[in-house]
Amino acid sequence: MAGCRKKPNVSAGKDVVLLHQLDRGVFTPSISPFPLKLETYLRMANIPYENDFKDPMGPKGKTPWMTLNGEDFSDSQLCLELLASTFGKDFNSHLTEAERAIGRAFQIMAEEHLYWVVVLWRWVYTKGKTLWAIQMNFPAPLRFIMPIFVRRMKGQASAQGMGRHSQEEVIEMGMKDLRAMSAYLGIKPYFMGDTPTEMDCAMFGMLAQIVWCMQGSPFEQHMKGEFINLKDFCERMKDQFWPDWNQCLLPPRV
Numbered sequence: 001m002a003g004c005r006k007k008p009n010v011s012a013g014k015d016v017v018l019l020h021q022l023d024r025g026v027f028t029p030s031i032s033p034f035p036l037k038l039e040t041y042l043r044m045a046n047i048p049y050e051n052d053f054k055d056p057m058g059p060k061g062k063t064p065w066m067t068l069n070g071e072d073f074s075d076s077q078l079c080l081e082l083l084a085s086t087f088g089k090d091f092n093s094h095l096t097e098a099e100r101a102i103g104r105a106f107q108i109m110a111e112e113h114l115y116w117v118v119v120l121w122r123w124v125y126t127k128g129k130t131l132w133a134i135q136m137n138f139p140a141p142l143r144f145i146m147p148i149f150v151r152r153m154k155g156q157a158s159a160q161g162m163g164r165h166s167q168e169e170v171i172e173m174g175m176k177d178l179r180a181m182s183a184y185l186g187i188k189p190y191f192m193g194d195t196p197t198e199m200d201c202a203m204f205g206m207l208a209q210i211v212w213c214m215q216g217s218p219f220e221q222h223m224k225g226e227f228i229n230l231k232d233f234c235e236r237m238k239d240q241f242w243p244d245w246n247q248c249l250l251p252p253r254v
């Protein structure tokens, strides 16, 4: 959303991205897949950036968003595409049209389908209780208004459609997504082959939530078993683009 400045006094230097996102998590630098995706892309593309954790919600009411050279932009994918063209970074150029189509399909599966499984588990099935373990900086009064957030997320999942299924059906749908992702990744280091592409950032953002931020979920054991290649993929992305991972985490609540 160019031209719609939210906070005129917050900016970074010329050609430096100001990435607005939620505060750091305890197990992942973000407990949201979309900021983790965009920040991983900024690192992959070697684009200079700074973080702003104070104003995470953008003009479209979602996180992340970014400011670049005085203009605000929303949506991780729109930001990523704008950055790719502005800074001349295209990690897909070696792919065929058909390969790009497959990559896009898997990304949409992760961000528009599996995402809702994560939302339902995190906010509805566990009533937001796991959030206190993965993100220690939530203000304490949030505990009292948590039911409002739970209702809101339940409403979003219902509007999207996934929230109308039973818990059992939703978990099974999530398993099927993970099975498809695991089968496609196979023994490749990255989803589209030997080198990471843009869609790996999206896959990492989402899968990292399941690997590190959903203790006790029905997926936990499967990530160490049937879907071990997805976990290995996450470890690979983490090692490659987040050498400072531990320094980007918040200490756990005591």
Ligand SMILES: N[C@@H](CCC(=O)N[C@@H](CS)C(=O)NCC(=O)O)C(=O)O
Binding pocket: 032, 033, 034, 061, 062, 063, 064, 074, 075, 076, 077
């Ligand atoms: N398509 C958007 C999705 C962003 C999104 O859904 N962010 C969630 C956090 S996981 C959010 O801000 N939710 C707040 C809300 O919907 O009220 C993107 O890629 O940036």
